[in-house]
Amino acid sequence: MGILEVKNVGKRFGGLQALSEVNLSVAENSVHAIIGPNGAGKSTLLNCLVGKLIPDTGSVMFDGQSVLGRSPFEINQMGISRVFQTPEIFGDLTVMENMMIPIFASRDGSFRMHAVESVVSESEVVDYAEQMLEDMNMADKRHMHAAAMSRGDKRRLEIGMCLSQKPRLLLLDEPTAGMARADTNNTIDLLKQIKEDRDITIAIIEHDMHVVFSLAERITVLAQGTPLVEDAPENIKGNPKVREAYLGESA
């Protein structure tokens, strides 16, 4: 049994069957990549895991509990953090504040009325956030407005925010899309580092095959809303079905 079990999931948008009969099992403490051509339904599948969409059929179990029907914040509190295809951070807040919010969320739950104590006196949270920024190599930017950072830095910050929550499952939707080569390599190193440092399961959607083959222990290929194959990376490269799915796109 994997930590994440997707069974028979289907999702329809009007006349478009975006997902059908998707089965996926992500083993605990593995890195599982989901690849596939544009429009294959990868983001839709991810949205079904985090409460943004509710699938029409099937079940999604995380650590033996169903996530269906729960709100995104409840699913996050269960231990799933998500990084978006375009970085989602608090642009009007400082980098330090961005880092503190997820830490508060893990410590205090989805709501707590702490309206008169000051943020700076929460030394436990402040210290941990400083530590995280240190680890992410962005301590020098702590007073900057998050919106003013480069795209690569925003992505790093977003990943750092998710990691600060010590999630059991980290979902990444094309973390290197639109990044320069150097930034992409940095992100790969960062993710490898994270994997070494702690027990974490990572599910990653990615177009960049360099990223996929540097990280993944298991790959699922999605095409037209259904899994085509699931295998170890070395077997995916030569698989004719996969080639066919991608050739349709590049032609």
Next chain:
Amino acid sequence: MLGLDKKDAVLLVIVAVLTMFAPFILNPFPEGSAMAQFNAGYPDLMQRFVIFGIFAIGFNILFGLTGYLSFGHAAFLGVGSYAAVWMFKLLSMNVIPAIVLAVIMSGLFALLIGYISLRRSGIYFSILTLAFAQMMFALAYSVLTPITGGETGLQLALDDPRILGQSQTPEGNIPVPGLFGFEMRDSAELVIGSWVFTFNLGYYFCGVILLLAFYLAIRIFRSPFGMMLRAIKSNQQRLNYTGINPKPYTLAAFVISGMYAGLAGALMASMDPLAGAERMFWTASGEVVLMTILGGVGTLIGPVLGAGAIKYMENIISKINSDILHSWFAFLPDGLEDFVVTIVYPFIGKGWHLTLGIIFMLVVIFLPGGLVEGGQRISSWLRNRRARRDDRRSKTEPAE
């Protein structure tokens, strides 16, 4: 100081000094001089400055932090006033129980209205709050006349029970609001030369409450709760996926700001014990939006400045008439004098709304951060100028 960092403590001290010395600061011109009509240091107006300051501070906790623009906040002001007057009728003329009930009642109304309106965001939220406020205005004006006094408003009467106080004074008058034996209308005057300064108990009472309200707002702004509210404004989606439920946070902010409005309403009734439905009219809700934007949305001091600026214009510019204008421009040749007066006339008296509108537009276009941004620009300009001058001096006088 008081759990504030240095910058916030300085701000609090500035507001405290301004409030406590307002009778002097607002009365700079000697009595009887041509400029005396620009004096704003009389109790009535000073009370309005601080009461609307409290209203705007509370409004800013919702609008400035979460970005949810309520267009019906005057409803809570009205609820506060009615609740306070009812306390004066039934219990006693002491303002404390009146204020307590007003804050509780407005909080309950805010909880209900907020719970429903916050199901939507953006313009739909604004429209929902507006609809609620207008419904409450209409009810207060007609159906609920037994509770609200309808068109005439809710007033005190000689036969009110006032179980802990007296129905009438020994002289047969309606008693006036007070605080443990002191009356809100008590005043002392200080005459220095041709200057007259008035110190009114009611004003100082409101002033102290303003300081408490301001202090609480600073604490909220600097708290984890305040940070979550700013996060809601910045990116609600990210907050959701970070394990935070934005709903109770926004609702809490809505209720707190409704209670501030109720407090302001209670103070109004404490200064002048009557309450009318027009206090809930949509223009009153719009006014607090203008105050907040004019002063600086999301800043601590902005709403207080905005409230002061608008109330000053409403009360001072509206009192200028054409005779006064003629006396100002009398030094000009006759034809020119008439011409200038004709040009200026639409902007004064009843035309003060025009002046306010133009100032508001200029601020929104050129100073989107409101008066606070204006202040910041001026101070940074001064700093730069000084830096440049020092620079030049050090160049012309090379170090020996």
